Amino acid sequence: MSCGEGEVSAIMTIFDWLTEVLRRTEPSGPGRLPSDERIAFYRDYVHNSVVLAAAAQPEDPLPGLSWQYFREDVRHEARAARIAMRDGTFGTFFDTIRLLPPIAIVRLMAARSVYFPTPENDGAVDDLLAYLDAATVRLMRQRRNAVLAQQAAEAKRVESEAPARAREEALWAEYRACPFARLSTEPAEFLRWIKLQTPDTWNVVVDRWDYNGIGREDVIAWILDQPDCDLATAAQFFFIAAMDLGDSEPETLSPLYRNSWELMARVGHNWQRGHYRRNDLRLSSVVPSEIALYDEIVARREAEGRPFPWRVPGPGERRFGVREPDSDYLYEHGHLWIGFSTWKRGREARGCGVDFPRCCNASPAD
Incomplete structure (x- = not known):
């Protein structure tokens, strides 16, 4: 060209x-x-x-x-x-x-x-x-030298941090294989465990909840029924569920999705009556367009004469906290983990890593 x-x-x-x-x-x-x-x-x-x-x-x-x-x-x-x-x-x-x-x-x-x-x-x-002109050339060369100096300093920093990065990567591989890093999510054990955790950990679990999972509904239902459940945690579930199910009627849904619709309704009623007394956390996993979709569904259902049996605060009335959750745990893809930093702190106390992987007969996590 x-x-x-x-x-x-x-x-x-x-x-x-x-x-x-x-x-x-x-x-x-x-x-x-x-x-x-x-x-x-x-x-x-x-x-x-x-x-x-x-x-x-x-x-x-x-x-x-x-x-x-x-x-x-x-x-x-x-x-x-x-x-x-x-x-x-x-x-x-x-x-x-x-x-x-x-x-x-x-x-x-x-x-x-x-x-x-x-x-x-x-x-x-x-x-x-x-x-x-000479003045422009001089200024540009000075700036080029400043960039080169910064690049040299950055290269030196990266080189100096290489051993620490290598150790961290080795620890990460050990962490993913360590049987002590993963906790049980069998329904009964998961429910017993969740009842001992903080509202911040509840938020972590709900944030990464597998909405298609079967057998653990009691866990998320218990969380969303607690007055100490943070409002952002409840709203996270509420808006995500409403995006998929808000236009449907519960009697038309399969049992799994009907349960989710009914739990969404419980959260809506709880929110309406001020059940959630904590409001510390940011609503960070639901984007404004997803919340706007809920408001569109509300307006459409009301225009069609089938309003929701609850009313949560409108767009200008919703207020959420500002901080991120502080938890020692991770929940992803239906698996519950001790957080990496928490695991590292407890590693030496457990005697882990002395002869990895024979230290605990660990095998790579699925």
Whole structure:
């Protein structure tokens, strides 16, 4: 694809782009601009490489010192060109790159190489800096040196932590195989155990509950009947159950799902009458769209003349706590575990790991 054919496909890798840049770059002197064709190519490269980098890590787009410098340069170029950035979103950031004048694109193209040092881009750095004035070159090289120093420090830190990571990985393998790490979830034993636990541990169990499991319904029903059950724990079950079952009538459901519907109804009635006296924990496992779906179901059922026989607080009235549960246990896929940190603390006291795996005749967990 030639650079005059419009925006380059976003699926091209950064390496492919950089290879093409190196092939096309012809250094010029300070104050002189590359051809219009090359400017268009640079603009596409800068824009698409930034979009791809942000998409690759959506939970924390463009992190680190290199991207900090680059974002500062984009904002500086926008101010210099008197381009008002709409807001602080990444969409605005991407759009601004499309609007910048040619000399700004040349500087950003240089920054995209200078601030992201690799053995492969040293030649491109020198070529691209040849277009820029001495003050800009000096600033960019200072920033490159700062990034290199940070990378060296990070590499040293990773190297120093390698033995500890290796020990932790070995412990993790031992933990997953250790018979003392897993607790029984046989219905009767599970119920006896849950009655001795804290409301935070109840939350952990409900949060990862297997809604299709059979035989352990008494456990979750007991939790959700307790006044000390945190409101977020009850709401977690309530909203998840309502998403699947709220539009149904209990008499139309199979026994397993009818039990879940009836338990959802019990939670709804408990919530309505203020049964749950704790409200410390965050409702962290139900997203707003799932809660909104419940509200839509409520409105639809009321419009159809079949309202729920309970009424929980509406969207503007729901309040939950702010902290995460603090528990020594994990529950996942129907299996109950002692938490890794808790297991480590008790490992030496039990004499574990002296001659693993013969120390306890452990075998890998299923």
